[in-house]
Each structure stands twice: as C-alpha cells, then as structure tokens.
Amino acid sequence: MSEIxxxxxxxxxxxxxxxxxxxxxxxxxxxxxxxxxxxxxxLSEDPSKFGKVLxxxxxxxxxxxxxxxxxxxxxxxxxxxxxxxDISLQTGLLYFAASLPIAFAGLFSAxxxxxxxxxxxxxxxxxxxxxGKAIILPxxxxxxxxxxxxxxxxxxxxxxxx
Numbered sequence: 001m002s003e004i005x006x007x008x009x010x011x012x013x014x015x016x017x018x019x020x021x022x023x024x025x026x027x028x029x030x031x032x033x034x035x036x037x038x039x040x041x042x043l044s045e046d047p048s049k050f051g052k053v054l055x056x057x058x059x060x061x062x063x064x065x066x067x068x069x070x071x072x073x074x075x076x077x078x079x080x081x082x083x084x085x086d087i088s089l090q091t092g093l094l095y096f097a098a099s100l101p102i103a104f105a106g107l108f109s110a111x112x113x114x115x116x117x118x119x120x121x122x123x124x125x126x127x128x129x130x131x132g133k134a135i136i137l138p139x140x141x142x143x144x145x146x147x148x149x150x151x152x153x154x155x156x157x158x159x160x161x162x
Contacts, residue, residue, distance in 0.1 A: 009092025013078035016092075016099035017071035020152070024067025024106025031060025031114025038118040042125040052124045052131055056117040059138045063106035063113070066149040070102045073153065077160045091159060098155035105148030113141040 039053035072081070074095050079085030087095075116138035123134040 008089040009087035009095075010078065010080065012089070012092030013074055013087055013095040014080060016096035017074040017078075017080070019096070019103040020067040020070040020074070020099040020106075021064075022067075023103040024070075024110065025064040027107035027110030028061050028064030028067075031063070031110040031112075031117065032057055034111075034114040035060060035117040035121060038121040042121055046125070049124060049128065052128065053121050055135065056120045056124070056138065059117050059135075059142065060110040060114040062142060063102075063110035063145045066102050066145055067106050070099055070149065070152045070156070073156045074099060077156055091162070094159045095156065098152050098159060100152075101148040101155075102145070102152040105144055109141050109145040109148075113138045113145075116141055 035053075035057040039057050042049055042053050075081040078087050078092070078095055120134040120138055123130055
C-alpha cells in the first residue's frame with residue numbers, strides 16, 4: 001500500500017476520476033432539477049402526464065452516468081480499484097486529461113439538455129400528441145455528451161495500452 005501512496009501519478013488519476021464524476025454530475029443535477037420543477041408544474045394541473053414528463057426529466061441524468069463510467073474506467077485502469085499499479089506522473093496526467101472531455105461536455109450539455117427538456121415539458125403539457133417531436137430536441141443535445149464520452153473512453157484505453 002505504501003508503494004501506491006508514494007506514487008505521484010496516482011493523485012492525478014484520482015483527480016481525473018473526481019473531475020469526470022463531479023462536473024458531469026453537477027450538470028446532470030442542474031438539468032434534472034430544472035426539468036423536475038417544470039414537470040411538477042405540469043403535474044399540478046394534469047397528473048396523468050406523469051410518464052411523459054418523467055422521460056424529459058430523466059434525459060439530463062445520462063451525463064452524470066457517463067462521468068461515473070469514465071471515473072470507474074480510470075480507477076480500474078490506474079489500479080485504484082482492483083490490482084494496484086505503479087502510475088507515473090505522466091500516466092496520471094494523461095488519465096486526468098482523458099477525464100476532461102466528459103467532465104466539461106457533460107457539465108454543459110446536461111444543463112442545456114435540461115433547458116430543452118423544460119421546453120419539451122411545456123410542449124407536452126399543451127400538446128401531448130407532439131411528444132415524439134418534442135423529445136428529439138433535448139435528445140440532440142445528448143449527441144455532444146456521447147461524443148465526449150467516446151473521446152474519454154478511447155483516451156483511457158489508449159493510455160492503458162501504452
């Protein structure tokens with residue numbers, strides 16, 4: 001265990017895992033919160049729309065899940081979870097850098113997806129038949145979180161292969 005504690009790269013790998021979880025999670029919390037407020041307003045008028053508004057509220061939650069996935073991959077590949085590994089400073093910094101795409105794209109895309117979800121909830125409250133069209137709008141924001149997730153994952157596996 002003392003070998004791991006003296007390992008300078010371990011700190012940066014752990015920091016990367018924390019960034020991925022923290023920033024993507026903050027974005028999801030903000031996005032889900034905004035959509036939840038809008039959903040509660042709709043439900044006060046028409047409780048039968050619960051299923052429809054819940055879908056909109058859940059959409060911004062995915063970025064937090066993506067951040068958690070990246071954090072888990074970093075923790076596993078860096079040996080923080082599982083078999084301990086010697087992590088150089090350079091490798092730790094690379095893991096930290098690999099966390100940044102999902103950390104920041106997750107933060108901003110979840111917030112904006114929450115805003116789009118609020119608009120979709122408004123649409124469904126007045127025109128429930130437009131659910132399919134309304135859900136595409138916040139789903140489009142998800143594209144950028146998925147791209148960031150892909151870059152973070154490819155970076156992590158590239159580092160692990162070095």
